[in-house]
Amino acid sequence: MMNAATPVNQMITLTQGGLDELNEELRILVEEKLPAVITRIAIARDHGDLSENAEYHSARDEQQLLQARIDEIEMILSKSTVASNTTSHTNVGLGSTVTIQKKGGKKTKTVTLVGEFEADPEENKISNASPLGKALAGKKKGDEAKVAAPAGELLYTIIAIK
Numbered sequence: 001m002m003n004a005a006t007p008v009n010q011m012i013t014l015t016q017g018g019l020d021e022l023n024e025e026l027r028i029l030v031e032e033k034l035p036a037v038i039t040r041i042a043i044a045r046d047h048g049d050l051s052e053n054a055e056y057h058s059a060r061d062e063q064q065l066l067q068a069r070i071d072e073i074e075m076i077l078s079k080s081t082v083a084s085n086t087t088s089h090t091n092v093g094l095g096s097t098v099t100i101q102k103k104g105g106k107k108t109k110t111v112t113l114v115g116e117f118e119a120d121p122e123e124n125k126i127s128n129a130s131p132l133g134k135a136l137a138g139k140k141k142g143d144e145a146k147v148a149a150p151a152g153e154l155l156y157t158i159i160a161i162k
Contacts, residue, residue, distance in 0.1 A: 012080040013128065015095055018118035019082050026073045029066055037063045076117055083115065089161050092136045094128055097162040100136070100145070103155035113137070132156075 014022070037059055044056035083094045092098050092113060099110045111124045113136060119127035126133050135145035139158050147154045 010079070012076055012115065012117060013083045013094070014076075014080045014115040014118060016082055016084075018115050019077075019080065021118070022073050022077060022080075026070065026077070029070050029073070034063070034066050034070070037066060080117075090140055092139050092158065092161055096136075098136055098158060099160040099162075100156040101159055103144070103157065108159055111136075 040059040041056065041063065044053055044059055047053055047055070050056050094113055094115065097110060097112045099108050101108045109124070111126045111132070113128050113133055114125045116127045116129045119125055119130065128134070128137060131147045131149070132145070135147045135156070136158070139145055141158050141161055143158050145156045145158065147156065
């Protein structure tokens, strides 16, 4: 989703994987989902009075949501640049998979640094524009990364970089 804080003319950094995912999502929306909704609209329209036709209104709403997502992906793609994933295993960069440990904690967490529009916390993909992403960028194994959080400053140690 487009970040409200992102200026309209700002370039968007994506990894090649993120670009491929957006292109595939756009293909599915344009070639599969949108035509299916248009067919639903046509069928619902044939049922007569549109003012009380819930199926028609539901399909129209879905069409508007699909079109909004298509427009958003096209905008992202038009403003995107593909950054090469770092090949360094000594410094954290875009595409790095980093194992970190919170200071005083026993558990480690592994995250992958990705472009802003590729972030997915459920898959442990963090944005290079996030506070943690900014704190990790350029660091080496054994370095500490300070992250400002609402509850106070968090300190992470970099355990490994892949």
